[in-house]
Every structure is written in C-alpha cells, then in structure tokens.
Amino acid sequence: MSEDLKVRVTNLFREKSRGDKKMFYIRDVTKWLPNEDRHAVQNVVKELLEEEVLKYWSSGSSTYIMLAEFFPKE
C-alpha cells in the first residue's frame, strides 16, 4: 500500500513544484491527500526523505520539505 502512496506523494510534489514554490510544510503535504491517514502520509514522506528523493530545508525556526533536485546549491 505504501508503495502506491509513495508514488502519489512524489507525483504531487512534482506537480506542486511546477511554480515558484518548491518548499512545503508537512501540513501542506497531508492536506494534498485529505482522505489518507495523516500518519501514513507522514511515514511515506519519511521514507522518501531516507531515500533522499525529498530533502528537509530549515532556517532553524520551522522546517520545509522539498524535492531533492530543487535543493538550493550554495
């Protein structure tokens, strides 16, 4: 089941990152899939982070998640 959800989450990230906005709060991600269990979506996001498909970004106060390919180079 989580494989399917993983694919859907990854595609949603691609779709939502088409505009200027590349960084999303985890709450945005869970809201993209309102009738999925919140914890399931969060766990899938964690797996994608482990696999470095997604990456965390934080200035220290709050934390965003984004597709790895959009991670700002220094």
Place this chain on the structure above:
Amino acid sequence: MANSDTPLLDELEKGKWPSFVKDMKQAAQKNPMARDLIRQLELSYKDKIGHWKHGGIVGVRGYGSGVIGRYSDRPDLFPNVQAFHTMRVNHPTGWFYKTDTLRKLCDIWDKHGSGLTNMHGSTGDAILLGTTTNHLQACFDDLSSAGFDLGGSGSALRTPSACVGPARCEWACIDSLDICYDITMTYQDQIHRPMFPYKFKIKVSACANDCVSSIARSDLSIIGTWKDDIQINPQEVLTYASRINIQKEVCDLCPTRCMEWNGRDLKIYNEDCTRCMHCINLMPKALRPGKEKGATILVGGKAPIVKGALLSWVIVPFMKLEPPYDELKSLIERIQDWWDENGKSRERLGELITRLGMRVFLKAVGLQAVPQMVKAPRTNPYVFFWPEDIKKEVK
C-alpha cells in the same frame, strides 16, 4: 601590539567580568573561521547591524534537525564565514559532565569547526558555533562515535531539559533527570525528523521553584509537587528561630497565610498550603516536601511571537510519575496528536488551544475540567453547551 583590526571589541576585553572577546581571539589565533567571525563582529559594532543572511541547511544524513544554517552577507570581506553553520549537541541531562567527555567534544570541534561554543544554548544543547557545509557529516560521524547526538531544531521536539533534581537537591519531588532523559530517548525520532506544525518544548522542574523556567518556556511543563503534609522537624525550627524572624520572613510571606508561629511551635494548615516552596526554601533543615510525590502538568508556555507570550496552564493537578512514565507519555502523545491534527503551520500548542478553546482541547485529550485549571471561572456569558448534552424534546 600593531593597531588591532578590532578596536571596538578590544574595549570589551577590559573589565572584571570574563570577556567573550578573549575567547574569540583565543580561537582566532588557531582558526581562520574564528578570525573572520571576530572581524565580522567588529564590522557589526561599527555599522550597528548584523551581517548574517537567511539560509537553510540540513547537512546530516537521516536528520532534518540539529543544524542551523548561517551565511555571511559579506563573504567578500569574510570568506571563512561565508557558511558558518551551528551544530546543536544534546547535553547530558542536568548539564553534568566528566572532563574527558568535554575534552572529546572540544577535540572534535577543533578538528571540524571554529573552536567556539556556547555552553549552553537556550534549549540546553551544547552549541558548536560555526562550520562549513562539507564538515557537517564528518563532524556528526565523529560526534556519534564519541557518544554524542544532535539536539532538535525547526518543527521538531526540541531538546528537553531538566533541573538538577535528586542528583543534588533535597526539594526534588520527581526524578527530573530520569524523566527528561527517558523522554529524550523515547522520542529521538521526533527530535531528529521534524514532522510537527512547529516546535514543541518540554522542560522538567522537580519542584515549584521551577529552576529551568518550565512554565515560562515550554509547551509541556512538568513540575514536581506533593499531596500530603509538609514534613516538620521541630528542633530545627527552633534553631532557625535564633537566626531568622520566622513570623516576618516565613509566616507573613506565605501566600495563603496557612502557618502560625508562637515563638516555640510552627503550625502548618496543610489543607490551605499551595506548596509554593517559600518556607521550605528558607528553612531546609526544618521543613521538607511531603512524602506522596508526583507532578503537576501544564501546557502552552511560549515566547511572544506570534500571538503573544503565554505561561503554561494547569491541565493535570497531580500525576504520579514512576518509570517508564507510561501515563505521562500517553498524555504527551494524545496532546501532540491533537495539535498535529488541528494546528496550522507555525502554530504553537498554546495558540491552538486559545484558538479552538480549552474545553475542546480537554475533551480531545480526555481530561476532566477541574477548578485547579483556572484562576477564576469565565466572566463572559458566551457559554457553549455540547449538543449531545441537550435533551431533544420529544414532540
């Protein structure tokens, strides 16, 4: 000495209080990052403005927290602090250290960073102040093999901290150190992989003196207390009578005036005592907390931004706390789950309770409303009733 390039900061090397400038110069002699840091600080002293830019970084594999990204806004002048990230290292609970542990930390930091630290940061972590992006993973690897781990940052459970507790204080009503360490180890995933709407802070003080500012600074405050009578040692009370004015300094300052002193015997009406710690603070040999010990749980404490500062609110007057602290953890998890379900991004627990109402919060986490939760009942008449409590008239 040739004219220094930090004349303003040199001024702060003078004076009796130990000077942070001396430490910065000490590090600068050995480390180009520290040298550029002190020169950039001098520029700030001249311009009266900071020279750090916004920037995010998470350089440690498998974590999304514990590293604060910092970039200089004058890399042309200060190339060695172009990137100058901070690593938060989770401190031993109560900030107890053996020197070999501290020396290991210093050696690792000299190898990977600026050689400057903050002992300690606001959440309690040891702060390793400034290194470049490519050093982050290597530094973490060395820290981990030396027995250290990172603390929390961003929308995560931040590093819990505790007062000195039973390690050294006779007033400790709970094992604040063990509770804090147990919570830290139980929720490592929440600390390292941010998944909350915003930050969540837990601080544990073992009595109402609250030496780690738990009520003022944490989303979830755990304060040690007791239910039965204060233990009195009458001989010691008499000894104190020769040294302090018991009537004026103790009885008159008791917030509930629940003590009587007749020059020989001290009487405490424990049913009126609110366990504020004042009399115990003044006469530690004579008065001690009761035996039936536990904790008061409060929620919501935070600093001003965004909706204003809050002090934590009582939600559990008394909870027994025995390892492995299942009741406490179950409450913490119910609270976090409700906040995670309903909170907006960057909305703290206290702000969410204010927005949705304490009544809604209590029902969601399964807590009974009790008078100890309020200073006073509401004055406005805008009272909600639960629909299911209203009997539908059967026509």
Place this chain on the structure above:
Amino acid sequence: MAKTDIGPPDYKTMLPPVIQKNYGKWLYHEILKPGVLMHISQSGEALYSIRAGSPRLVSTDHIREICDIAEKYCDGFLRFTSRHNIEFLLDDKDRIEPLIDELKNRGYPVGGTGHSISNIVHTQGWVHCHTPATDASGPVKALMDEIYDYFVTATLPAHVRIALACCLNMCGAVHCSDIAILGIHRTVPKVDNTRVPNVCEIPSTVASCPTGAIRGDMKNKSVAVNEEKCMYCGNCYTVCPAMPIADPDNDGISIWVGGKVSNARSVPMFSKLAIPFLPNNPPRWPEVVHAVKNIIEVYATHARKHERIGEWINRVGWERFFSLTGIPFTDQHIDDFDLATETFRTSTQFKWR
C-alpha cells in the same frame, strides 16, 4: 556510517561518586558564602558546589582550562547551570579554598548564589543571529562589568534574574525576568518586490503578522505593509527574507522589569515595560548599563527582604516605581494588543506618586 538516534551521553555516567551514592537522598543544603553551596545527605555525607561565572560564548581552549581546574580539585566532575555558570563538584572540604584561590587568580568570579545577581542569560546577537536588533554578548559583558559586585556578594533583598534577547523572537524567553533587556526595531520592513516572489511565500508571510498589517499585493506578486498597524516585530522578515527590517539608526534596546519564573510566595509573572527605547551604543551601551543599574539600586534600597522586583512593585504600585526610578511614563507603556484592557486601572485605588 555513524550510528544515529543514540541520544545524549547518559547523565548517570557523569555523576561524581558522592552524588551516585546519595542520589535522591539529600537532606538539606546551605550557602556557606557567595558561590559556595554545601549539600548534606541523609547519611551525613557532604557535596560542595563551587559556582563560577562564565561568558556563554567560550572557546575550546577555555573549556580545556575549566577541565584542568576540575581535574585538579574535583577528580574531573563538574556541571554547567541553566544560566551559563560553571559548578565545580567536590566532596573534599579542604580543597574548597585552594580551588577558590585558583579561580580568582585566573579571573573566574565566584558567586551567583543567594540574594545575588546571577549570570545574564542571553542569545546570539550580532555574533550569529540573522534577525538581531542589537548585540547580546556585548551589552551583557558591559553590564556584568558594572554589576560585578552583585554577582560575588549576596546583599540584595532577593535574587535578581537578568536576561537579554536580541529581538522579539526572544530565544531563551526573557519575558519572565526580574530585568529583561530586549532588542527592538522601530521602523517598518522595506519590501523588496523583486525578491519576494522567489524567496517568500505570500500566504505564510501574510499570516506571520501579529497585527494583520500585511496583505498580498497581487499586482507586483508581492506583499504590502500597512504602516499604521506594523509594530516592527520582525516576524515577517523571519519567514520572508525579502522584507529586511534591521535599521542601524533606529534599532535599539527596551528594558522590562518585574518578571518571575518561580511559584515561591507569588505566581509566575511576565516582565512589564519600563523603558521603551535606549540607543544601540556599542561597544559598552552606556545608556543601557546606566538604566539597569539605576533600577537595581532603587530596588535594593526600597524592597523588603525576600521581595523580588515584581513583588516589590506590586506592593508599592507602578506609579511609585516610575517616580522612584525617575523613568518617564509614556503612552507606549499602555498596552494595545490583545487583552490590553486587563492592564488598565479600573479602580480609584492609586497613589498620587
């Protein structure tokens, strides 16, 4: 690959033998003299904690010096306090005086106990923060130089907790301090429309404003600030780097008094505004140092024993605080945020001065 999720070093492995033996069995403690605590256990054994002041920003070499001292006198056992002080933990009474002498020779102030002013808790400031309105280490050093004697003695009516935060984010939550020193901005952020679209998120920037002063500016794909409603807290800049707010000519420091964390005698209280603005005047912030010393000295001469600053002011009244300290009262002292009316005087009970 290094192990993750191992957590901090276990505090139990850091405790000196006398603590391991008497964990949870302490009977009482006494302050023998400033900076020297004696703890006696139920079995009669003693632990001594020697407290020394330290800057928060310390170099690794400085930490190694601390380790040298701790190895020489305390078998390598020490701790830090929640206010950046160092505590050397020893069980040998005869080593106390030699340790204190060595600390004094090396310039470590011994004290911070009892009715003293302990170390000032503070944030990063210009040293390492990206949204500061002032420095932190500098004003703290300048002030501690001037009130040094209050650290090494214990002569005040009660202990005084001072804290400094370099902006309203108040990392370290200075809002419950006897005296809080707070960096403030006084001018509106300058929106850079060219950068907002690619570095900021309009909805979260709009939502970041405590007074709702920010609204979307669709025409420029940016945001606009309603200058009447902006009180320069800088939170928009925290979430949107294209709204710089730092202003060297107008940023400065405000002073707050009467906060309290503990529940002893009276309930925890927020610090209240005493001085809305003092200029940033590095390197020694003379105006700030003078203002804080004045408050301390007026408190020291008028408060009763065991009265914290907030308790003293609640007893004598705020009008008396302003007349005794000579601090001017202005309309800035009167609240206009949520629940402001809770702070308005609703009784004829007041003193003429």
